[in-house]
Amino acid sequence: MLVDTHCHLEKNSYDSLEQVIQNMPGIMITAGTNRETNQEVLDLIQQQKNVYGVLGIHPEFVKEYQEEDIRWIEEHIQDSKIVGIGEIGLDYHYDEETKEEQKKLFERQILLAEKYHKTVVVHSRDAILDTYEIMMRHPNVRYVLHCYGSSLEMAKRFLSLPVLFGIGGVVTFKNGTKLKEVVKELDLAYLLLETDSPYLSPEPYRGKVNEPKNVDIIASKIAEIKGISKEEVIEITGQNAVCQFDLDISL
Ligand SMILES: [Zn+2]
Numbered sequence: 001m002l003v004d005t006h007c008h009l010e011k012n013s014y015d016s017l018e019q020v021i022q023n024m025p026g027i028m029i030t031a032g033t034n035r036e037t038n039q040e041v042l043d044l045i046q047q048q049k050n051v052y053g054v055l056g057i058h059p060e061f062v063k064e065y066q067e068e069d070i071r072w073i074e075e076h077i078q079d080s081k082i083v084g085i086g087e088i089g090l091d092y093h094y095d096e097e098t099k100e101e102q103k104k105l106f107e108r109q110i111l112l113a114e115k116y117h118k119t120v121v122v123h124s125r126d127a128i129l130d131t132y133e134i135m136m137r138h139p140n141v142r143y144v145l146h147c148y149g150s151s152l153e154m155a156k157r158f159l160s161l162p163v164l165f166g167i168g169g170v171v172t173f174k175n176g177t178k179l180k181e182v183v184k185e186l187d188l189a190y191l192l193l194e195t196d197s198p199y200l201s202p203e204p205y206r207g208k209v210n211e212p213k214n215v216d217i218i219a220s221k222i223a224e225i226k227g228i229s230k231e232e233v234i235e236i237t238g239q240n241a242v243c244q245f246d247l248d249i250s251l
Contacts, residue, residue: 001238002026002219004212005245006087006121006146006166006194009044009051010037013184013198017160021048024212026238029245031087031146033120035056035069038076045081052247054084054107054121059102060093070108077116083245085113086121087146090134093125103134108133110138119245121146128154131248133163142244149197152182159190164244166194169210171204183225188236192244193218
């Protein structure tokens with residue numbers, strides 16, 4: 001089963017979000033990032049059969065979020081079709097000054113996931129060691145390292161946790177050598193497909209608006225790197241997604 005385990009299905013990103021959802025012959029997990037987009041996630045999963053959601057405050061919004069946003073997430077975390085907490089994590093790329101606040105916000109949301117037995121969808125940019133350290137404090141939580149971009153060596157360290165790696169468009173890029181090595185060396189049992197739509201379009205659409213149906217291109221690329229069939233990639237990564245998120249596909 002084709003599963004796009006990470007996308008942002010936001011109305012403002014597309015001429016017709018309906019059409020984008022119809023174009024995808026599989027399941028999508030859309031991720032919230034702040035108050036507005038979390039509400040959008042909640043509305044969308046009620047309207048669209050094939051769409052599931054995760055709720056969270058992205059590190060980009062560490063300065064803007066309010067207490068009631070966290071309370072709101074806790075109120076809805078057990079809603080049907082909410083399958084995790086995300087997209088949360090650490091991003092030191094643009095803003096190093098908020099490091100300590102980001103760490104606190106990240107860990108606090110992991111604690112919520114722990115309390116309600118939900119999967120955590122992790123964003124980590126230029127912050128992999130701090131990300132690792134915080135995750136290691138909560139070793140029983142299931143994690144997805146969305147758009148994994150660190151080394152193979154680091155990936156192997158993460159394997160002591162119940163973690164899967166989200167593989168996206170970067171694997172199709174010419175300069176995606178490091179990620180290709182990760183995909184080649186890690187067993188398919190640890191990999192998930194994702195697009196991060198509307199961002200990170202795979203080749204040959206790099207730079208254009210991305211959409212979940214392009215997850216098929218990621219599957220092809222992983223198949224090519226591992227020397228197996230695309231069908232096998234879709235089948236196994238689909239099972240991985242169902243397990244890691246407790247996806248109830250009958251909903
Ligand atoms: Zn994302």
